[in-house]
Amino acid sequence: xxxxxxxxxxxxxxxxxxxxxxxxxxxxxxxxxxxxxxxxxxxxxxxxxxxxxxxxxxxxxxxxxxxxxxxxxxxxxxxxxxxxxxxxxxxxxxxxxxxxxxxxxxxxxxxxxxxxxxxxxxxxxxxxxxx
Numbered sequence: 506x507x508x509x510x511x512x513x514x515x516x517x518x519x520x521x522x523x524x525x526x527x528x529x530x531x532x533x534x535x536x537x538x539x540x541x542x543x544x545x546x547x548x549x550x551x552x553x554x555x556x557x558x559x560x561x562x563x564x565x566x567x568x569x570x571x572x573x574x575x576x577x578x579x580x581x582x583x584x585x586x587x588x589x590x591x592x593x594x595x596x597x598x599x600x601x602x603x604x605x606x607x608x609x610x611x612x613x614x615x616x617x618x619x620x621x622x623x624x625x626x627x628x629x630x631x632x633x634x635x636x
Contacts, residue, residue, distance in 0.1 A: 524559040525574040
């Protein structure tokens, strides 16, 4: 598996994706990495007012894109859940996607609007299989 550095990752982002990344994920990183993100923002001349303008909530119709930021840059998350039955239980592997840009997981996080809630209800954002 090929890994990319933070610098390479930031350079591959569009201005809109970088704005969402700095708004939702910059505080998760170590101070040196936060400085790299701030430097990339300065390099692209993205001020706080431009970031607010670019991260304005929007409607995303496509299931293949993140409901919050509209990106299609996802990371696969695998969780195991125990499903209880009357006389025992069984284990299920639940696969979901977490956005690498804004860290939103539509399966686990609170719904952003009624459309996302409706898709969560019908399990459009997760896939289960017996273990």
